[in-house]
Amino acid sequence: MRVAVVGASGAVGQEFLQVLEQRRFPITELRLFGSERSAGKSASFAGRNINISKLSADAFKGIDFAFFSAGKTVSREYCPLAAKAGAVAIDNSSAFRMDPEVPLAVPEINGDQIARHQGIISVPNCTAIILCMAIWPLHRASRIARVVVSTYQAVSGAGARALTELHDQTVEVIRGRPAAPQILPHPIAFNLFSHNTAIGPDGYNEEETKVIQETRRIMSEPKLALTATCIRVPIPRAHSESINLTFEGSLSESAAREALAKAPGVQLVDDRVGNKFPMPADASGGDDVLVGRIRTDASQPAGKGLDLFACGDQLRKGAALNGVQIAEFLMKARK
Amino acid sequence: MRVAVVGASGAVGQEFLQVLEQRRFPITELRLFGSERSAGKSASFAGRNINISKLSADAFKGIDFAFFSAGKTVSREYCPLAAKAGAVAIDNSSAFRMDPEVPLAVPEINGDQIARHQGIISVPNCTAIILCMAIWPLHRASRIARVVVSTYQAVSGAGARALTELHDQTVEVIRGRPAAPQILPHPIAFNLFSHNTAIGPDGYNEEETKVIQETRRIMSEPKLALTATCIRVPIPRAHSESINLTFEGSLSESAAREALAKAPGVQLVDDRVGNKFPMPADASGGDDVLVGRIRTDASQPAGKGLDLFACGDQLRKGAALNGVQIAEFLMKARK
Numbered sequence: 001m002r003v004a005v006v007g008a009s010g011a012v013g014q015e016f017l018q019v020l021e022q023r024r025f026p027i028t029e030l031r032l033f034g035s036e037r038s039a040g041k042s043a044s045f046a047g048r049n050i051n052i053s054k055l056s057a058d059a060f061k062g063i064d065f066a067f068f069s070a071g072k073t074v075s076r077e078y079c080p081l082a083a084k085a086g087a088v089a090i091d092n093s094s095a096f097r098m099d100p101e102v103p104l105a106v107p108e109i110n111g112d113q114i115a116r117h118q119g120i121i122s123v124p125n126c127t128a129i130i131l132c133m134a135i136w137p138l139h140r141a142s143r144i145a146r147v148v149v150s151t152y153q154a155v156s157g158a159g160a161r162a163l164t165e166l167h168d169q170t171v172e173v174i175r176g177r178p179a180a181p182q183i184l185p186h187p188i189a190f191n192l193f194s195h196n197t198a199i200g201p202d203g204y205n206e207e208e209t210k211v212i213q214e215t216r217r218i219m220s221e222p223k224l225a226l227t228a229t230c231i232r233v234p235i236p237r238a239h240s241e242s243i244n245l246t247f248e249g250s251l252s253e254s255a256a257r258e259a260l261a262k263a264p265g266v267q268l269v270d271d272r273v274g275n276k277f278p279m280p281a282d283a284s285g286g287d288d289v290l291v292g293r294i295r296t297d298a299s300q301p302a303g304k305g306l307d308l309f310a311c312g313d314q315l316r317k318g319a320a321l322n323g324v325q326i327a328e329f330l331m332k333a334r335k
Numbered sequence: 336m337r338v339a340v341v342g343a344s345g346a347v348g349q350e351f352l353q354v355l356e357q358r359r360f361p362i363t364e365l366r367l368f369g370s371e372r373s374a375g376k377s378a379s380f381a382g383r384n385i386n387i388s389k390l391s392a393d394a395f396k397g398i399d400f401a402f403f404s405a406g407k408t409v410s411r412e413y414c415p416l417a418a419k420a421g422a423v424a425i426d427n428s429s430a431f432r433m434d435p436e437v438p439l440a441v442p443e444i445n446g447d448q449i450a451r452h453q454g455i456i457s458v459p460n461c462t463a464i465i466l467c468m469a470i471w472p473l474h475r476a477s478r479i480a481r482v483v484v485s486t487y488q489a490v491s492g493a494g495a496r497a498l499t500e501l502h503d504q505t506v507e508v509i510r511g512r513p514a515a516p517q518i519l520p521h522p523i524a525f526n527l528f529s530h531n532t533a534i535g536p537d538g539y540n541e542e543e544t545k546v547i548q549e550t551r552r553i554m555s556e557p558k559l560a561l562t563a564t565c566i567r568v569p570i571p572r573a574h575s576e577s578i579n580l581t582f583e584g585s586l587s588e589s590a591a592r593e594a595l596a597k598a599p600g601v602q603l604v605d606d607r608v609g610n611k612f613p614m615p616a617d618a619s620g621g622d623d624v625l626v627g628r629i630r631t632d633a634s635q636p637a638g639k640g641l642d643l644f645a646c647g648d649q650l651r652k653g654a655a656l657n658g659v660q661i662a663e664f665l666m667k668a669r670k
Contacts, residue, residue, distance in 0.1 A: 146635075147634070150577035167509070170505060170509065174506060174509070186614060190570055191616040192487055192575060193612065194610065194628055194644060196610065203607065203628070203629070203630025212633065225634035226634050227579060227640070229579075229642055231487065231644070233487065233568055233569075234568075235525055242566065272534040272538065275520055276521075277528065277529040279521060279527065280526055281514075281526040292529075293529055295537065297562045298537065298547065299560035300481075307538075307564055309564060309566070
């Protein structure tokens with residue numbers, strides 16, 4: 001396969017390269033593209049240094065898969081060009097996520113959508129992917145009527161420079177100096193705040209709106225009742241989510257555990273005696289979404305609701321891994 | 336007033352001394368007590384060093400107010416002795432919180448309970464106090480039917496040594512060394528985890544059970560439907576809470592804002608344009624509980640639900656300040 005990675009020096013771009021290498025994706029040619037700032041630099045892949053070129057209209061000639069993670073402005077312009085050149089554009093930006101012509105794909109959940117693509121496939125928002133991975137097996141076991149989710153989102157979700165800011169600011173604060181935010185709007189060292197996206201007229205920020213809309217699309221439940229509160233926490237990597245569910249009927253704790261234990265891409269971490277549950281430190285760098293703290297919600301009639309807690313690496317399953325899995329799904333379908 | 340502070344060298348004990356000093360509590364005598372480990376040390380109050388003595392049965396002779404924050408074993412033994420000696424024991428432990436004879440007091444909410452004391456008054460759990468401060472004004476405006484709360488709890492809630500662990504572990508991780516947990520059960524530097532209390536047979540941990548039971552008692556709503564997920568985050572000080580409410584009737588965003596804006600002890604921080612909402616860094620060291628992100632819950636029929644986010648200093652309003660306010664309330668009532 002001839003592969004292009006657009007946004008190769010970004011946090012997700014770097015992760016695309018790692019995941020492609022780790023999964024031994026069958027690459028015969030690899031082209032890397034970046035912004036003017038990154039062009040001329042190089043990135044390492046399988047022990048080789050590969051130059052990063054400036055993106056151009058003819059970049060995708062002969063390419064099979066083009067992985068995009070360079071923001072929605074780049075995607076809006078270049079994904080259609082990639083598709084026109086015969087490549088499948090797998091886009092990690094929000095550019096086409098709500099486009100009914102473009103599949104919004106999580107292979108474990110709506111793989112059937114992937115084959116219907118017309119050259120572009122969207123990777124959903126990271127928080128939405130992790131949420132869907134945790135609740136889809138439960139939804140299949142017993143229909144979910146309502147979701148209330150509060151998030152604990154890692155800083156690398158805001159990009160590589162935000163991650164550096166967390167590190168540098170933490171060092172400053174430990175040295176007794178004030179935190180001086182530059183990338184994120186508020187101090188992030190030893191602090192947390194409402195997600196750094198604009199607030200809409202309904203009071204939800206853009207991240208929350210994505211979680212709500214994309215979860216509905218991924219699960220093909222356009223009317224699913226869902227509310228989200230998205231919070232940025234001083235964690236380098238892996239998002240966590242506190243999830244409260246209401247079922248149309250009911251679902252027991254044990255049935256929920258059973259459904260999650262056999263769900264692909266999910267790892268049950270639910271040790272009440274050892275007080276061991278999903279943590280971002282354990283989810284970081286891994287492929288699985290960790291799910292635990294499963295318990296019957298005491299605020300609802302017995303069995304009608306569940307509480308749970310999930311962690312997933314938002315750069316892997318929340319972005320690059322999910323993108324590569326989409327390509328793998330397509331390759332398998334072609335065979 | 337002759338005042339005793341039991342547990343004077345602990346995180347909350349130190350805060351009791353600060354709050355008493357800052358509020359110019361009318362002290363004519365101050366006795367400090369601590370464990371064997373602390374006895375012989377001293378603590379500073381209003382520029383003086385005061386010796387910390389070992390607690391004994393006759394410690395409370397002549398004392399008006401005894402503030403306890405030395406754990407429930409000490410409280411169980413010594414609060415009744417303090418009461419017997421004629422003092423009012425204001426207890427920050429969980430020893431008597433569910434005792435129907437002992438008021439569980441937040442002066443802004445259930446001050447009427449305070450006067451009924453029989454020598455012991457309990458300060459509620461910090462997370463419950465902050466939750467109640469945020470939702471009580473709304474409950475008064477329109478009756479709350481159900482609460483779903485997810486917390487972001489600061490490390491100092493686990494004591495002064497846990498706070499040191501957060502600092503030291505963060506330094507180690509920044510130096511590239513592994514986090515070695517000693518006080519808390521899991522690494523806390525750049526990580527978060529389910530609250531470090533035992534899990535009951537219903538799947539809720541002790542902190543969550545306290546939040547559920549104490550919120551009902553504080554608000555005199557023994558049947559209030561409530562579920563909580565309590566999470567420890569790498570924040571030194573001030574707890575945050577993501578709160579989802581369902582009303583029996585309805586409450587608009589603007590009515591909610593109005594109710595919170597005039598509530599004593601609450602500060603509305605709800606700037607959508609400036610993306611400025613409650614943050615632990617802003618709540619730390621302050622007296623008010625900050626409340627914001629107020630918006631109509633899109634997952635419920637219009638007006639039936641609200642989402643909000645609150646932060647409060649759990650050592651101040653969540654503990655020491657609330658305790659001193661109880662004493663102030665009693666002094667005022669006596670006049």
